[in-house]
Amino acid sequence: MTTGPGNDPRDPQGAAEDGENWREEERARPEHPLSVMLFSWMRTETFLRLFIVGVGVVSLGAVVAEWVLSLQSGEPSKRLIGFYGIFGGLAFALAVLAGWPLGAALRRPETHYDPPQHDKADAAAKGGADE
Amino acid sequence: MSELFGMLASGTNPGFVLLVAGVMAALIRPTALRGVVLIGAPVLALLMVLYGPGWGVDAARTDLLGLQLSLYRIDSLSFVFGLAFVVATGLIGIYSLHRREPLEDGAALIYAGAGLAAVFSGDLLSFVLWMELTTLASTAILLSRRTAAANRAALRYFAMHMISGLLLICGVAVIAMDRGTIEFVQLGPMRDGLLVGILDPSEPGGALFLAGLGIKAAFPIVHAWLKDAYPEASETGSVALSVFTTKLAVYALVRCFAGFEPLIWVGAIMTVFPVFFAVVENDLRRVLAYSLNNQVGFMVAAVGVGGELGVNGAALHAFTHIIYKSLLFMSMGAVLLRTGTTKASELGGLHRTMPFTSIFCLIGAASISAFPLFSGFVSKSLIMTSVEYAPGVYIAWLGMMFASAGVLEHSGIKIPYFSFFSHDSGKRPEEAPFNMLLAMGAASAFCIGIGVAPVWLYELAPYREAALEYLGVDLFSAKHVLHQVQLLGFAIFAFLLLKRMHLYPPERPGVILDADWLCRDLGPASWRGIGSFWERASARRARVSEAVDRWRDWLVSQCGPSGWIARRASVSAGAIWTVIILGATLAVIYGAVR
Amino acid sequence: MIDALATGYVYAIIVAMMMASLFVLLTTGNLIRKMIGLSLFQTTAGLFYIALSKVGGGTAPxxxxxxxxxxxxxxxxxxxxxxxxxxxxxxxxxNPLPHVLILTAIVVGVATLSVGLAIAVRVREAYGDTELDAVRRADAAASEPEPPGPRGRPNA
Amino acid sequence: MIGLEFLNIAPQRFAEQAPALVVVGPLIAACAAVLAPGRRWAWFLCVGASAFAFWMAVVLASEVARQGVISYAMGGFPAPLGIEFRVDALSAMFALLISGMAVLTAVFSGESLETEIMSSKHPLMQGGFLTCLAGLLGLVLTGDAFNAFVFLEISSIGVYAMIAMGGARDRRAYPAAFNYLIMGTIGATFYLIGVGFLYAATGTLNMADIAARIPTLTSDRSIEVGLAFILIGLALKAAVFPLHQWLPAAYSHAPSMIVVFLSATATKASVYLIIRYLSTVFAFDWQVETAFMAFVLAPLSVAGILICSMQAAVDPEIRRILAYSSVAQVGYMTLAIATATSAGVSAALFHLFNHGVMKAALFMAIGGAAIHLKSQRLSDFAGAAKSAPWTMTAFGIAALSLLGAPLTAGFLSKLRLIQSLVAADWGWAAAVIGLSSLIGVFYVGRIFEVVFFRSEPEGGSAVREAPVSILLPLWLLAIANIWFGIDATIPLGLAESAAGAVMGATTLSPAGAP
Incomplete structure (x- = not known):
């Protein structure tokens, strides 16, 4: 295995410990120049606001453009102008918000499926090496 | 030399090349030499596919105990899938160059070879047999992660696929008996010049075959193996796994059941429900597995529509999907390699030291979310159009629209955002090794290239004319592009708003219950439940539930070396059995004579 | 000869002996007694052949x-x-033929008996006992606590 | 018929005497081997005599292919008074299988015995092996019912002694050999009694003669009783469930060499006699026999297939896993025979051949590993593929074949079995085979998981690569497993012609053929 220790998803503790160890040496690793160039300016609050506005403008612009197009072509639009946008936004919000109840209902501790310790038969059936 | 190659290419299934290379790779220790095999074999296979026999020719026939098998038959449908498989195999080869796991590399090549051979089979039996080999090889891939969790997942995966393989074999046997043939050519008529939809799912054989393919394609309820097993493989293993099994099933669905309308609904459900699971799932590779399930749903729906548009949609979407999904799995594999985890709750801010991987991941995310000018848009449009114009399935279409927004959520945003951006986890891992970056770069180039110049892809379509016509008229029509921009734009806007309002569910570690709960939890629990019921009913405080809990203990104690059966295997028992059976024989014989 | 089957009592005795020998085989756990039962069983098969060969009123061949x-x-x-x-x-x-056959069968029986007794001697050497139950108990005891017997010493 | 006719370069005189030479050769060599001055000499004798027997078997097989049934009067006394060796395609197939396996085993035995048996006893071991070989070959060639008993016992006594030889390394071999001796002798005596009944009814011991006289007799219970005794006796020797109980212990504690040979041939020879009696001596359509097969043989086979597969799935010792699987595989064969169709017998023979090839390879690989690893526990093979890649890869190929993976011999024979069962309208039996294949997935899967995917124990695996003299026959068998999985002309031809010889022409119309 070339992956580091603690990569077993069933072993959160191990991963956490290794994470601690790694941080010590990794804090020293400088940010990649390409990252500085491409992404560093994205971290500012101003950019984020501009980005939200930009996305909103593009989206609304697409709706407007669709409206203009339907006027030009003259034939009646099959669906409501902006149907895709509204549907997309709502669908996305629904999917995300469904995460709250679903998470509460379905999430179990990470050890949920781990085999119970007393189950020796399990181990025996899997190769008898653990005896 | 070229003549020799011609002979090789025209009569040999290119899958064999990969199989042989796989065996070689498993045996070769020196990494450099193995690298030559890992990359050389797909290149050779690619040449063989390109310069193969003409379409519809039975290039290699054989006879297996009296059954006529067609080992190598290419047509425009299998060509697309085969080409995608070969390209993906090459990418996987490059991606795994840094590893020192001959067994896993070999298994991956054998997996690919079996998949390729299956796609180029001309009859049901050889297809199913190659399919069985993919099962073995993919289980080997899982086992070669060598962790306890992976081993357990591999066993579950193997059991599921053995069941599916059994269904497929039984289906083939019934079809052979009912129809007297198993060759594609003889099974069904051409539809518009292509052998698709050749089986009838209302026949028992067809139904069995469909059931077997349903498991392989991860239909709802039997989908759990996918999200269970794929994330347990190693970083390269999961890339290989993501390519073949489900797409082979899609290929076979097109070949056998194109135009079978219920598949539209199955596909629509498949696209919708993984969205919800993916939102709450914490392990990002598991999120990708759900998204794989969802993408296969799009293809299945297209298969259900059938016709030129549907078949084109399923095949081309499979092609693009294979590439961008492996790209995403590769980027997560790089994260796994460098940080040791893919849990969203433990990641974040990796773009600082892994900018290349971040960019490639973003390209993959944009492709899968079907942004215009990326590959997903090119192929998914075909599917959405085909379903939109199919009669009577408007609800299914709406569901798939919903799922499109969902894809953006889980694959387009969640994957890159939580791993590379989001809050800073403090991890500063090294950038991925060069060979990984190379593979990801190549895959990204495919994604963008296809997105920008889709004509390359459409030239490959099973129904080429229909595809090119669609390309000329519909694909980049202003209306279509605007619709997609609206959908994605508003969805992203919603994301930003929800995030600002802290309504976005936080990533928390945990296991998400799914349909596998049925066999992993409910099964044992109901055993225990029955046990406790009996306990109460019998009013004795016997440890019934414990006994039920340990039924395997019992099995071992009965069949094991010191068990009931073996304990009685003494000489005396042997002599007694001899006498008993002699008595029984005499009784039977006397009965027969009288 | 076929008539011979009808002249019952010899066969009744043979069947009785056969049952007795099988009974010994089934019930005893002692190696030596088992070999005795086995020889007896083989002998009854021989007697069966000899009885077949008897022709009413005939003399020895x-x-x-x-x-x-x-x-x-x-x-x-x-x-x-x-x-x-x-x-x-x-x-x-x-009929002289069954006599000849049984002569062969006796040789086979003697060979089996000697091999069986030789093995019995070895069992006694290895386990210190000639009861199969004791042998089984010894094996079970050896295999429970630790993996059984890599006593890989070449033949002593 | 077999593709080996080019070996038939013997002078005519040899060819005429081949039926006797094939048995007498190993028998004489056995005496010589016991007296051999050293273990090398004994080994050379052993290989030489086996090779000679194989050569003669090839000569016989090609003669049979050329002129049909060969009748050879032993000692010049003509049948039915004298002992007749009657060689048809069925006998020839078994002679080929047995002598071929003997050659490989003999080659294998050199290095394997080295670690398992004290060197001064090698000549005895080789002598026992050659005796056993001679006995088995005589058994499948003879046309005389009583003579078959003698050969059966000759081979068995050799085997008892050789199993007991394992006791120096693992004392459990002694009781195992003793139990086998008791059970085997009971079986042989049952057979003897049965032959007595037939003799009483027909007045002859020659099988062909018995077959000819049975129809002329008015209903006589002694024939039916004789049939019952013979079949039960042979079932004991063939390890048909539940008369198999001698087998697992014998296989798991005997020296590797003899296990390799036994697994591939010994029980098979008894299956041969069962087929011979069911088809040649009696008639398959005789209602007594149909009743026996439907109500006794088939249920026992099914029970054996399922129960022994389960036992194999949970057993911790590798050789016993394989032994239980052998019993289950014998169940496959008897199940196919019980259909009483030509296709069934042909499928059984085909599977018998393939099973011989795969089981011999498996036990040979275990034997190769046993040179350095004294334990047989499956868990001790953890990571063996790392330390002994060649040995274990061959092992893996054979294990896949045992599982019935496509492209291996095992797959074709399972396919053939299922085809024949379905063709005989025994769909349920085909389902049983499917089910047991699923169980087979577990035990083969376990072996695979341990050998190939489990990491080595601390301090490295004790398994080491086997020496060349073992790898050579091992890989020959492994390649045969793949070769016969792709091109089954040779085994299928042998099985078809053998089944044809005893059942009349065999044509299985495969499902799906136009």
Missing amino acids: IIIDAESAVGQARAARLDPAYVEHFGVDGVVYG
């Missing part, structure tokens, strides 16, 4: 030379009714 004095004397001991009917030359013999 030994050629009689009617001319010589010895032959005359032997012939005189035969059943007078047969001599009268067939003459001394026409003596009725039992």
Whole structure:
């Protein structure tokens, strides 16, 4: 295995410990120049606001453009102008918000499926090496 | 030399090349030499596919105990899938160059070879047999992660696929008996010049075959193996796994059941429900597995529509999907390699030291979310159009629209955002090794290239004319592009708003219950439940539930070396059995004579 | 010969012996007794063949030379009714073939017996006991606590 | 018929005497081997005599292919009074299988015995092996019912002694050999009694003669009783469930060499006699026999297939896993025979051949590993593929074949079995085979998981690569497993012609053929 220790998803503790160890040496690793160039300016609050506005403008612009197009072509639009946008936004919000109840209902501790310790038969059936 | 190659290419299934290379790779220790095999074999296979026999020719026939098998038959449908498989195999080869796991590399090549051979089979039996080999090889891939969790997942995966393989074999046997043939050519008529939809799912054989393919394609309820097993493989293993099994099933669905309308609904459900699971799932590779399930749903729906548009949609979407999904799995594999985890709750801010991987991941995310000018848009449009114009399935279409927004959520945003951006986890891992970056770069180039110049892809379509016509008229029509921009734009806007309002569910570690709960939890629990019921009913405080809990203990104690059966295997028992059976024989014989 | 089957009592005795020998085989756990039971079982099979070969009133399958004095004397001991009917030359013999067969079977039986007893000696050497139950208990005891017997010493 | 006719370069005189030479050769060599001055000599004798027997078997097989049934009067006394060796395609197939396996085993035995048996006893071991070989070959060639008993016992006594030889390394071999001796002798005596009944009814011991006389007799219970005794006796020797109980212990504690040979041939020879009696001596359509097969043989086979597969799935010792699987595989064969169709017998023979090839390879690989690893526990093979890649890869190929993976011999024979069962309208039996294949997935899967995917124990695996003299026959068998999985002309031809010889022409119309 070339992956580091603690990569077993069933072993959160191990991963956490290794994470601690790694941080010590990794804090020293400088940010990649390409990252500085491409992404560093994205971290500012101003950019984020501009980005939200930009996305909103593009989206609304697409709706407007669709409206203009339907006027030009003259034939009646099959669906409501902006149907895709509204549907997309709502669908996305629904999917995300469904995460709250679903998470509460379905999430179990990470050890949920781990085999119970007393189950020796399990181990025996899997190769008898653990005896 | 070229003549020799011609002979090789025209009569040999290119899958064999990969199989042989796989065996070689498993045996070769020196990494450099193995690298030559890992990359050389797909290149050779690619040449063989390109310069193969003409379409519809039975290039290699054989006879297996009296059954006529067609080992190598290419047509425009299998060509697309085969080409995608070969390209993906090459990418996987490059991606795994840094590893020192001959067994896993070999298994991956054998997996690919079996998949390729299956796609180029001309009859049901050889297809199913190659399919069985993919099962073995993919289980080997899982086992070669060598962790306890992976081993357990591999066993579950193997059991599921053995069941599916059994269904497929039984289906083939019934079809052979009912129809007297198993060759594609003889099974069904051409539809518009292509052998698709050749089986009838209302026949028992067809139904069995469909059931077997349903498991392989991860239909709802039997989908759990996918999200269970794929994330347990190693970083390269999961890339290989993501390519073949489900797409082979899609290929076979097109070949056998194109135009079978219920598949539209199955596909629509498949696209919708993984969205919800993916939102709450914490392990990002598991999120990708759900998204794989969802993408296969799009293809299945297209298969259900059938016709030129549907078949084109399923095949081309499979092609693009294979590439961008492996790209995403590769980027997560790089994260796994460098940080040791893919849990969203433990990641974040990796773009600082892994900018290349971040960019490639973003390209993959944009492709899968079907942004215009990326590959997903090119192929998914075909599917959405085909379903939109199919009669009577408007609800299914709406569901798939919903799922499109969902894809953006889980694959387009969640994957890159939580791993590379989001809050800073403090991890500063090294950038991925060069060979990984190379593979990801190549895959990204495919994604963008296809997105920008889709004509390359459409030239490959099973129904080429229909595809090119669609390309000329519909694909980049202003209306279509605007619709997609609206959908994605508003969805992203919603994301930003929800995030600002802290309504976005936080990533928390945990296991998400799914349909596998049925066999992993409910099964044992109901055993225990029955046990406790009996306990109460019998009013004795016997440890019934414990006994039920340990039924395997019992099995071992009965069949094991010191068990009931073996304990009685003494000489005396042997002599007694001899006498008993002699008595029984005499009784039977006397009965027969009288 | 086929008639011979009908003349019951010999076969009844043989069947009884066979059952007795099988009973010994089933019930005893002692190696030596088992071998005794086995030999007995083989012997009854031999008796069965010999009984088959008996021809009513026939003599042992030994050629009689009617001319010589010895032959005359032997012939005189035969059943007078047969001599009268067939003459001394026409003596009725039992079927000689089963005798020959059983001679072979006895050889086989002796070989089996000797191999079996030799193994019994080895069992006693290795386990210190000739009861199969004790042997089984010893094996079970050896295999429970730790993996059984890599006693890989070459033949001593 | 077999593709080996080019070996038939013997002078005519040899060819005429081949039926006797094939048995007498190993028998004489056995005596010589016991007296051999050293283990090398004994080994050379052993290989030489086996090779000679194989050569003669090839000569016989090609003669049979050329002129049909060969009748050879032993010692010049003609049948039915004298002992007749009657060689048809069925006998020839078994002679080929047995002598071929003997050659490989003999080659294998050199290095394997080295570690398992003290060197001064090698000549005895080789002598026992050659005796056993001679016995088995005589058994499948003879046309005389009583003579078959003698050969059966000759081979068995050799085997008892050789199993007991394992006791120096693992004392459990002694009781195992003793139990086998008791059970085997009971079986042989049952057979003897049965032959007595037939003799009483027909007055002859020659099988062909018995077959000819049975129809002329009025209903006589002694024939039916004789049939019952013979079949039960042979079932004991063939390890048909539940009369198999001698087998697992014998296989798991005997020296590797003899296990390799036994697994591939010994029980098979008894299966041969069962087929011979069911088809040649009696008639398959005789209602007594149909009743026996439907109500006794088939249920026992099914029970054996399922129960022994389960036992194999949970057993911790590798050789016993394989032994239980052998019993289950014998169940496959008897199940196919019980259909009483030509296709069934042909499928059984085909599987018998393939099973011989795969089981011999498996036990040979275990034997190769046993040179350095004294334990047989499956868990001790953890990571063996790392330390002994060649040995274990061959092992893996054979294990896949045992599982019935496509492209291996095992797959074709399972396919053939299922085809024949379905063709005989025994769909349920085909389902049983499917089910047991699923169980087979577990035990083969376990072996695979341990050998190939489990990491080595601390301090490295004790398994080491086997020497060349073992790898050579091992890989020959492994390649045969793949070769016969792709091109089954040779085994299928042998099985078809053998089944044809005893059942009349065999044509299985495969499902799906136009």
